[in-house]
Amino acid sequence: MPELPEVEVARLGISPHITHKTVRSVEVRNPSLRWPVEPKLAKILHNALITHTSRRGKYLLVHCLCHDGASGVLMIHLGMSGSLRIASLDAAPQKHDHIDWVFDDCVLRYHDPRRFGSVHWHDVRDGDYLQHPRLIQLGIEPFDALFTGAHLLARCRTRKMSIKQGLLSGDMVVGVGNIYACEVLFRCKIHPETACADLTRAQCEQLAVQIKHLLQEAIAQGGSTLKDFVNSDGASGYFQMHYNVYGRTGAPCHACAAPIMRMVQGQRATFFCPVCQPASKAIHA
DNA sequence: AAGGTAACCTGACTGC
DNA sequence: TGCAGTCAGGTTACCT
Numbered sequence: 001m002p003e004l005p006e007v008e009v010a011r012l013g014i015s016p017h018i019t020h021k022t023v024r025s026v027e028v029r030n031p032s033l034r035w036p037v038e039p040k041l042a043k044i045l046h047n048a049l050i051t052h053t054s055r056r057g058k059y060l061l062v063h064c065l066c067h068d069g070a071s072g073v074l075m076i077h078l079g080m081s082g083s084l085r086i087a088s089l090d091a092a093p094q095k096h097d098h099i100d101w102v103f104d105d106c107v108l109r110y111h112d113p114r115r116f117g118s119v120h121w122h123d124v125r126d127g128d129y130l131q132h133p134r135l136i137q138l139g140i141e142p143f144d145a146l147f148t149g150a151h152l153l154a155r156c157r158t159r160k161m162s163i164k165q166g167l168l169s170g171d172m173v174v175g176v177g178n179i180y181a182c183e184v185l186f187r188c189k190i191h192p193e194t195a196c197a198d199l200t201r202a203q204c205e206q207l208a209v210q211i212k213h214l215l216q217e218a219i220a221q222g223g224s225t226l227k228d229f230v231n232s233d234g235a236s237g238y239f240q241m242h243y244n245v246y247g248r249t250g251a252p253c254h255a256c257a258a259p260i261m262r263m264v265q266g267q268r269a270t271f272f273c274p275v276c277q278p279a280s281k282a283i284h285a
Numbered sequence: 286a287a288g289g290t291a292a293c294c295t296g297a298c299t300g301c
Numbered sequence: 302t303g304c305a306g307t308c309a310g311g312t313t314a315c316c317t
Contacts, residue, residue, distance in 0.1 A: 002311080058311080079310095080311055081311095170312085178309095178311085246310090
């Protein structure tokens with residue numbers, strides 16, 4: 001589910017079905033998401049043309065040219081449990097299908113049991129969408145050429161918190177959620193509790209490289225499930241990578257066979273291999 | 286100002 | 302079978 005790769009795969013999945021098409025109607029069945037859905041959304045988007053889609057962090061952005069000539073951006077966040085699907089016009093909405101965008105030949109449907117996700121409307125007359133309060137605070141994109149080991153090192157130098165929490169905080173880099181934070185630290189053989197400020201230049205270089213690789217691999221993997229975005233009945237559109245540590249408490253490490261351990265950092269589960277990812281104290285001892 | 290914590294909400298699963 | 306408890310892939314508001 002929704003870390004950056006899943007959001008990107010969702011975007012790739014829905015984009016061909018909605019781009020250059022006109023929204024005929026919008027049905028908001030439940031506006032109570034993380035933030036209330038704009039009450040005038042249906043009116044604003046009536047007969048709006050979808051020009052293209054993009055993404056910023058975990059926000060999927062749908063760029064619209066409205067009937068009145070104004071333009072704007074639909075900002076969709078999937079939260080913990082959100083998903084998007086392309087359904088046929090006659091497919092009845094299921095429980096937790098909160099919003100429909102109806103086109104001539106299909107429906108874009110937002111589904112989110114926990115309602116931690118959100119749907120914002122940003123009118124460009126109110127300024128550049130990248131200046132939106134939800135977007136402006138986000139860190140650098142992992143695939144940006146400026147996201148490098150040097151960038152990471154500079155951001156880490158003054159941070160006392162653990163690298164696991166640092167990666168999740170979203171201001172060093174966006175899009176890395178709990179699963180990929182655990183997995184990338186395993187790949188780099190870095191203990192999750194290592195203080196950001198204690199990371200070496202080499203570790204930061206490696207982290208930057210592996211974050212790009214891991215997310216790219218996950219997107220590629222998700223690409224094979226793109227067909228599931230159309231007319232699927234059940235929960236689909238998501239995919240599961242082969243995890244080395246995430247959710248594998250007690251199972252043997254794929255590298256050294258030691259049992260994977262679970263701990264809690266900032267109220268989130270962290271999984272790691274105590275042998276492959278030794279605590280820094282052990283390194284210096 | 287950074288860092289910790291509770292909160293938002295439902296469903297799936299575990300153990301008694 | 303039922304019920305209580307735990308956990309879940311994210312993010313923000315509020316407190317120290």
